[in-house]
Amino acid sequence: MEEIRDTNSQDQTAPARRVRISDLATALGLTKSTVSRALNDYADIAPDTRERVRTMAAQMGYAPMPYAQAVRTGRVRALGLVLELDAPDRYGPFLADFLGGITQEASLEGWTLTIASSTSRADMEATLARLLQEHKVDGFILPRTRIHDPRALFLRAKGVPFVLYGRVGYGQPDPGLSWYDVDGRGAMRDGVARLVALGHKRIAFVGPCEAYNFAMLRRDGYRDGLALAQIAHDPALEIMGVSDRAEGAAAARALLDLPDPPTAIVYATDATALGAYDVARERGLTIGRDLSLIAYDGIPEGRMIEPPLTTFAVDSRHAGERLAALLIAQLRGAPVADLTELVSAQLQPGGSDGPPVFTKRET
Amino acid sequence: MEEIRDTNSQDQTAPARRVRISDLATALGLTKSTVSRALNDYADIAPDTRERVRTMAAQMGYAPMPYAQAVRTGRVRALGLVLELDAPDRYGPFLADFLGGITQEASLEGWTLTIASSTSRADMEATLARLLQEHKVDGFILPRTRIHDPRALFLRAKGVPFVLYGRVGYGQPDPGLSWYDVDGRGAMRDGVARLVALGHKRIAFVGPCEAYNFAMLRRDGYRDGLALAQIAHDPALEIMGVSDRAEGAAAARALLDLPDPPTAIVYATDATALGAYDVARERGLTIGRDLSLIAYDGIPEGRMIEPPLTTFAVDSRHAGERLAALLIAQLRGAPVADLTELVSAQLQPGGSDGPPVFTKRET
DNA sequence: CGTAAAGCCGAAACCGGTTTCGGACGCGAT
DNA sequence: ATCGCGTCCGAAACCGGTTTCGGCTTTACG
Structure with missing residues (x-):
């Protein structure tokens, strides 16, 4: 030794x-x-x-001090990330993977990750400004994009590079932005198709708050799936504004209490889909037979529950890696327009979806 | 506008x-x-x-550039945190709170948090060294302490300030360290006392890998509780090395299959205690009646499950806040010996514990 | 009233790099 | 042999602060 x-x-x-x-x-x-x-x-x-x-240099083990360089260059080789502590779902279990992905990729390139947090939406801009003013970071990764995202506007006005996890500007995509996103719309479409293939005809959708861009996209994916299967879209089967397990359960109850209830529900998030399990237990229904579920996210609880939830899993670690890579590329001068990536979620089959049983009337 | x-x-x-x-x-x-x-x-x-x-200065909005100062002072006003991506439980849902606590407290004092990650234990030291060599951080917060923690040794040898989340050196506490910890031992003791007060006499304990310091402390707390109640310690009722839900379930099965099974189990972590619910469902037992459970952590799933898990909740946000404060104090020159904090976990009563029913023989 | 000790501020070096500028040198062409 | 040009490196300024040192005023005191 x-x-x-x-x-x-x-x-x-x-x-x-x-x-x-x-x-x-x-x-x-x-x-x-x-x-x-x-x-x-x-x-x-x-x-x-x-x-x-x-x-x-290699022999003597020389490594420049980043901050000494920064005095002249103004670049500190640090990525910034601001967590929203007031977010409804608190990032769930994905945060560790996400951060791991960012930091692994960043360290490969010799960059580091500096994180801060904001307790409110107003606080957010102040936090961004503080990191910028202190020159602690060169650019930002912005998770949880909204349709109209004030952070993006703020940073763009200041000329600060950033990359989004998720797109903004639903319906009218903004060409001047750099982003990474998972194709939730395609996943929801495929989910509906899978249920249709199993024989389902009345398929409901439960989605989160419409202010988030991904909520709209996933809802559109659901509608796409219906259209592809030539099933008429029934507004009564579409419930939005659901953000946690209890609300997911409430949505399931409301849907099952309809005069012509759905045989399958597509949930935009796993966390809300778990609420349907609670309702099934209440009413003695068997998930995967009396009621089929397909959701999206791939949270660990979904695999633990009985039957395991069929879901489209998101690879948070990969997201972190790619976001870091995109931001670093941008900071190195790559044109922003080229820096977009859309990946598809991976189907993780469980036992929560199966052929429908028609207890009431047949169609 | x-x-x-x-x-x-x-x-x-x-x-x-x-x-x-x-x-x-x-x-x-x-x-x-x-x-x-x-x-x-x-x-x-x-x-x-x-x-x-x-x-x-205030009027003109002057703020010094931290890295310009750092060239001379060698201090960048940044705290370092290295996540272990290979950890068994992936930090669970606490990470967001923990990070939020650190960053909120740090930003109050004008500091920031820089995080990195390691994929293996060997990688950890290299990551610490890299952050140090690049002078990206002034000190470290080390979560998940082990009994013999190589990180602490490494940093102490280098003379780098750090603070531990959890103590090290089980049995022979090290006076030269700064730490924050939650009194898991006291919580386990109180948990046993609570069960004893309910009438339980055969109380088991299920704990995680003995390499972790907290595992030993919680086990000791269990033994303390037995001793206080003047119940003989039965080694058959103590299972260690359990780290996830499935293993928690296996432990419950093993305990219930004993010739004289326990009427209550104290789990060192919520995540493993959830396994007991699975076993209860398998065997048609009612948690809180046929089998009582008390655990530790306060994960959200524990509140969602039926009946809600009685547990000792840890305030991760507070932990983050205090750790940041302790480290900053140390970096400002406070004597290390004074920088320790022990807080107690807060009992969060659920429905998983109740008076025992003696199906087999009475004592 | 003289002098030593504080009190207070300016001048300049310094931290570890980066960047601009100019000059020495070598080479081929005239 | 001279000129011109390109190649390559050294000198010095610079980035935005911090810290040391010395000197000029005051004040305290004999």
């Missing part, structure tokens, strides 16, 4: 003597300006000099 | 012309060195000069 750490033990004895660019310069017999330009790929440096500097 | 933003719109026209310390100095008719010392509470500045500088 002692021998292995020999090179380090010099640091121990001479504690924290980190190698600076001037050390490198004297070791090479160059000036620090030349070394700096060699490391930053300036054109006026001879190729073999550049190489000499590179190898010596 | 336009009028309200009038003061900001000046920034719009003269974009990003931030006020530097030299601007302040010329406006005041002082030199920047004097201004700097006035703002940093140096003793050799006249009180009224200090005040004059303060008010002018």
Whole structure:
């Protein structure tokens, strides 16, 4: 152990003597300006000099101090993320994966993630402004986009780079933005198609607050699915504004109490779909037989419950990775217009969907 | 809207012309060195000069650039947190609260939070070293302490300030460390006492992997409770190494299959206690009557399930706040020995505990 | 009234880099 | 041999602060 750490033990004895660019310069017999330009790929440096500097830097373990660079360049190589603490669903269990994805990708490129939080929507802008004013970050990742997102407007007005998790401007997409999104619309369409294939004809939809962009998209996907199956859209079977398990249960009750109840419900989120399990237990219904469910998100509880929830799973870690990559690319000067990615959710079959049983009247 | 933003719109026209310390100095008719010392509470500045500088700084909206300061001071006013992505329980739903607590408290003091992640234990030290080497953080918050925590050793050897969420060194507490912890031992003791008061005499315990410090402490709390009630400790009723719901269920089965099964189980974590609900459903037992449960954590699922889980809830947000405060205090030079906090978990009564029914033999 | 000790501020170096500018040198063409 | 041009590197300014040092005023005191 002692021998292995020999090179380090010099640091121990001479504690924290980190190698600076001037050390490198004297070791090479160059000036620090030349070394700096060699490391930053300036054109006026001879190729073999550049190489000499590179190898010596690696050998001596030189690493520039980001903040010393920042004094001149104004860039700190840090990504910013502001969590909304007042959000209804608190990010659920995805946050760890999401953060893991961002930080892993960022560290690969030598960037870090700085996070802050806001307790209210008004607070949000102040928090963004503070991080900016202190130059703690170079750009932002904005999760949970709304249809009209004030954060995006605010940052764009300031000329600060950012990337969105989810699109904004439902119906009229904004070309000047960079985003990553999961195709919730396609997933909902496929979900309806799957239920139709099983024989369902009355299929309901339960979605969240309409202010969120994804809510509208998923609802549209549901309608797409109906249209593709040539099933008429019944407004009574579409309930919006549902954001947690209890409200999901209430929605299920309301739907089952209709004169002509649905045999299947597509939920826009897993968390709300769990409410249907509660209602099924209340009424003695068997999920997957008396009532079929398909949802979206892929939360762990969905796999634990009996029968497991059929859902379209979102890969939060991948989302984090790609968002970080997109933002870094943007900060490096890539044109914003090219920086969009749409991926599809992955179907995770459970036991919550099956062929319908027609207890009341047949169609 | 336009009028309200009038003061900001000046920034719009003269974009990003931030006020530097030299601007302040010329406006005041002082030199920047004097201004700097006035703002940093140096003793050799006249009180009224200090005040004059303060008010002018506020008026002109001066805010120092942290990284410019850092070049000289070596402090970036950033807290570091490294998430372990390979942890068994993925932080569950607490992460958002925890992060919220840290960032809220940190931003109050003008600090920010930088996070990174490690995919393995070996990776962890490399990640810590990288953040340190790049001077991205001044100190660390270390969650999930183990009995022998390599991170603590590593950072202490480097002389880097840090604070632990949870204590280390079970049995032989280390005086040179700063930590915040929730008294899991006391909670488990009280949990046993509560069950004893209800009439239980055979009380089991299910705990997680013994490498974690909190696992040992909670187990000790269970034993404390038995001792206080003068109940002999039966090793057969104590199962360790249980970390998720399925394993919690397996433990419950094992306990119920004993020749003299327990009437109550104390689980060290809510997540594992949920497994007992599954077993109860399998065997037609009623939780809270045929089998009583008390657990620890306060996860949301525990409140949703029927009957709600009686548990000792941990306030993750408060933990984050206090950890940030402790670390900042330490970074400001407070003696490490004083920086420890032990809070008690709050009992959250549910319906999972009740008087025992003696189906087999009476005692 | 003289002098030493505070009190208070300015000048300049410094932190670790980046960037601009200009000059030395080598080379081919005239 | 001279000129011109391109290549390559050094010198020095710069970024936005902090900190050391020294000197000029006051004040306290003998």
